[in-house]
Amino acid sequence: MKNYIHILKRTKLFAGVGDDEISAMLSCLGARLYNYKKGEYVLRQGEHLSDIIVLVEGNLHIQKDDYWGNRSILGQVAVGEMFGEAYVAPESGALLNDVVATENSTVIFFDVRKIITTCSSGCRFHYLIVQNMFFAISDKNRKLVQKLGHMSKRTTREKLISYLSEESKKQNSSSFTIPFNRQQLADFLSVDRSAMSNELCKMRDEGLIAFDKNYFRLF
């Protein structure tokens, strides 16, 4: 486990905690290390979870099969990222997704209850972990709500207007750059790229916006 402290150190969860402190806290946080071969399941649909998990080596896919067996990949987990934090509440019920190793992978499980209830012994930085975890999940929450706000619009144009307005607010200016290229933006908003490109040009021709690559300006 000690081999991975340099990875943990760079995660959101352990931000601001030194090597020695992480090392000292591992047992206090109920840390357990597991290895998975390519293709093996880290978590299965139907299981119950009370841990937050950090990927320290390899790569994972979060995927879901619907009732009729159609599989869709919801996302991927990169080294240093955590997952499982949305299922730790007692009322959250069974997992609805599978998590599968797409390469040989190594993860560390942390017992949520041990994270939340700060111990009295030794863990000088335990409060930081609680804070980091809370801020991380709070931040994720905010981003999800924002994205949902765009996606709940019916037409591509409305989605674009919602997204661009928000980006303008965030950057506090009517001109700004976005962190996506066209394909990525289309994926983010769940629309077809060419249709979106078409709509962007219409909006430009109507004098609503101007753009060049990922630079945008609202009028």
Place this chain on the structure above:
Amino acid sequence: MKNYIHILKRTKLFAGVGDDEISAMLSCLGARLYNYKKGEYVLRQGEHLSDIIVLVEGNLHIQKDDYWGNRSILGQVAVGEMFGEAYVAPESGALLNDVVATENSTVIFFDVRKIITTCSSGCRFHYLIVQNMFFAISDKNRKLVQKLGHMSKRTTREKLISYLSEESKKQNSSSFTIPFNRQQLADFLSVDRSAMSNELCKMRDEGLIAFDKNYFRLF
């Protein structure tokens, strides 16, 4: 503030904490009570927030204006519900929404930092607040991800398949009831009611599903 302890007691935040303990913890949590007249702003777009807020009387709307001034109401806050938890991380930036009182309202602000860093003095149940808050936001997170999973599907049929599959998994049966009527389900999935109704009937005619009111069965 003491007048509202019976309200706080029934919130997710203070679940499991007794009247006396809540009363004792208020100052420790940096609680501040504010009143707003109908139409006044509780929070404004552009402000920074480091508090979690509980509505103890009245009603609030969370709303957003886009760059061109089109207003949309994103949700409403009922008595006993908390809000603001998505904006408390230092990196979350300025608020992108307004929160407006639709009736004369009373809210209590709690300092997030005081919630997270459990104090040593007197607050026997402080750890419970941290846990409650964490589970609440984690739960919200899970629901958002699920909803986003449905909404990211392109067609009404795919959205329905995604939603019904998940409901089937949750209730662990191929037949189940859903907590929505048609209009509510359409709103939840952000589609047109009549188009959705049409699609449901097509799916029924194709032998994929059967339903009666809010009872569904998958084949």
Place this chain on the structure above:
DNA sequence: ACATTACGGTTGTATTTACAACAGAAAGAA
């Protein structure tokens, strides 16, 4: 019993989208 309202299903049309295919520009590699 009657009127009213809420809900679910159906249909037609105009609008919008997805999808595929293609072309030009820009960036990068050989």
Place this chain on the structure above:
DNA sequence: TTCTTTCTGTTGTAAATACAACCGTAATGT
């Protein structure tokens, strides 16, 4: 340079959606 790849815009068509309007039924209240 030249070739290749990536990115973006454009167009046409088939498919899906939104919207409005209408009907029948069930539930509710007077």
